[in-house]
Amino acid sequence: MALEKNRALTKKQLETLKNKLLAEKQALVYKESLAAEDISLELPNEGDEVEASISDYNNSHLLRFRNREVFYVKKIDNALKKFANNEYGLCDDCGYWIKFERLLARPTAEMCIICKEEAERDEYSNIVSKQSKSMGRVVDLTGMMA
Numbered sequence: 001m002a003l004e005k006n007r008a009l010t011k012k013q014l015e016t017l018k019n020k021l022l023a024e025k026q027a028l029v030y031k032e033s034l035a036a037e038d039i040s041l042e043l044p045n046e047g048d049e050v051e052a053s054i055s056d057y058n059n060s061h062l063l064r065f066r067n068r069e070v071f072y073v074k075k076i077d078n079a080l081k082k083f084a085n086n087e088y089g090l091c092d093d094c095g096y097w098i099k100f101e102r103l104l105a106r107p108t109a110e111m112c113i114i115c116k117e118e119a120e121r122d123e124y125s126n127i128v129s130k131q132s133k134s135m136g137r138v139v140d141l142t143g144m145m146a
């Protein structure tokens, strides 16, 4: 199979991507500090169970949102580390260059589109099996509560 090798990124392209990563990280850290303020406002009032459960829901929702952001900041840090090691822009899987257009749209991309699509196919089948497991748990829970 003839795999088309992408051209190496130019210094200028790398610079653009690095600045993009730094800007995205800065925006996330700023949003993170706003989210922390929200949580302190969402503390449940004692003695009001309905309020408390709504507030719990909001907090867990917010926490899930924050986890995703923390995860993304980690990805950005990872990408920045790669800059330091001159590994940025190379596919983790096959070692070829990731296209500049792809990195521009997703500067934390760690795989070229070919490897990513392959990984996503695997991921999808994992999600499907995980979902059927958690659905089983939900059914168990309703059974216990009835």
Ligand SMILES: [Zn+2]
Pocket (backbone or CB within 6 Å): 091, 092, 093, 094, 095, 096, 111, 112, 113, 114, 115, 116
């Ligand atoms: Zn690849």
